[in-house]
Amino acid sequence: RNTGNILYTPADGRMYLIDHSRSFRTYTGRPRSMKKLKIELPGELGKRLEALEPETIREVLSPWLQEVQIRALLKRREKLLPGSE
Secondary structure, eight states: OOGGGEEEOTTTOOEEEOOOGGGGOSOOSOOGGGTTOOOOOOHHHHHHHHHOOHHHHHHHHTTTSOHHHHHHHHHHHHHHSTTOO
16 A cells, blocks of 8 residues: 555545555565564454455455455465464
């Protein structure tokens, strides 16, 4: 993500993330700018990510994504889960 893909509403200061196209790339590694960062998910987010079943993800996303994109997304999900490093 870059600063051009983050929008703010002046009235309430809400942040909106746009352009999620890189979310569906087939590369499973971290972007160069994030390789050295330690990533920790807040407890609830980690639990919810872990609870997502791969078959459910496939079922929901298959109308829009190719299988190779889904596999890459699942691999990145796996890397984010606790104890994966």
